[in-house]
Amino acid sequence: MKTRNSLFGVLLAALLSIPFTPVFASEKVVEYESPQQIIETIFEEYDADDKFLKMPDGGYLHGQAKIVDAYDNSIVYGEYDSETDPNAVSIEVAKEDLINFDANPQIETRGAGIPNKTKVLAAGASYTSSVFTASGWRFSDYFIQAAAGTSGNLQWTTYNDSALIGDMGDALNTLNTGSGYGRTLYPGVPYTVGTKMNGWYQSMVYFTYNPTGRPYYHVKNLV
Numbered sequence: 634m635k636t637r638n639s640l641f642g643v644l645l646a647a648l649l650s651i652p653f654t655p656v657f658a659s660e661k662v663v664e665y666e667s668p669q670q671i672i673e674t675i676f677e678e679y680d681a682d683d684k685f686l687k688m689p690d691g692g693y694l695h696g697q698a699k700i701v702d703a704y705d706n707s708i709v710y711g712e713y714d715s716e717t718d719p720n721a722v723s724i725e726v727a728k729e730d731l732i733n734f735d736a737n738p739q740i741e742t743r744g745a746g747i748p749n750k751t752k753v754l755a756a757g758a759s760y761t762s763s764v765f766t767a768s769g770w771r772f773s774d775y776f777i778q779a780a781a782g783t784s785g786n787l788q789w790t791t792y793n794d795s796a797l798i799g800d801m802g803d804a805l806n807t808l809n810t811g812s813g814y815g816r817t818l819y820p821g822v823p824y825t826v827g828t829k830m831n832g833w834y835q836s837m838v839y840f841t842y843n844p845t846g847r848p849y850y851h852v853k854n855l856v
Contacts, residue, residue, distance in 0.1 A: 686722075688713070690762070696759060699753050702751070735764045745772070747805065748772060753780050755780045757856045758854050765848050770807060770841075776836035778835070783829075786827050789824050789851070790821065790823045792849055794845075798839050839852075
């Protein structure tokens with residue numbers, strides 16, 4: 634993953650992104666694992682009888698979540714529960730679908746702009762994305778936020794390539810300057826961020842540059 638340093642970007646980030654310290658992701662050579670190895674690793678934490686729900690952006694939810702407007706959380710677009718939804722599938726079906734999706738070389742996915750919706754994860758809920766492809770800066774389809782009343786500790790892990798996570802200010806700085814702002818994730822290394830701040834919860838977005846390695850991420854709202 635490649636980024637360009639910018640003095641102007643650093644100053645702008647200090648103004649717009651107060652909750653998080655701006656950093657730049659360094660270029661990192663990654664020895665890619667097979668999709669099957671990665672998916673098996675991600676799903677090790679679950680039980681064999683757990684259920685998973687495919688979300689609109691192609692990844693899988695375990696637990697409860699809702700989709701809200703990124704600028705007004707009172708606007709709710711949908712509520713989801715992998716344990717009770719009739720469309721939920723078994724762990725084996727979810728794994729196979731993600732592996733097959735990754736294996737498709739024709740897929741070009743993920744937006745080049747900042748998402749306008751937020752996925753709010755209940756306590757203990759987690760989400761595993763499908764792959765990121767295309768060129769330039771690519772952002773997840775949703776911000777991720779811990780639900781009110783929870784610990785607010787979001788554990789992120791990227792696979793196949795390094796990436797960044799950040800708040801709205803970080804995302805705007807990255808998009809406007811071309812330099813990467815936020816917190817750096819390295820492949821296979823869990824990174825936990827406390828997002829509860831004086832009674833409110835900071836939403837975060839995952840993004841990566843030139844995702845030729847076909848990266849994806851796993852995020853969990855820790856209990």
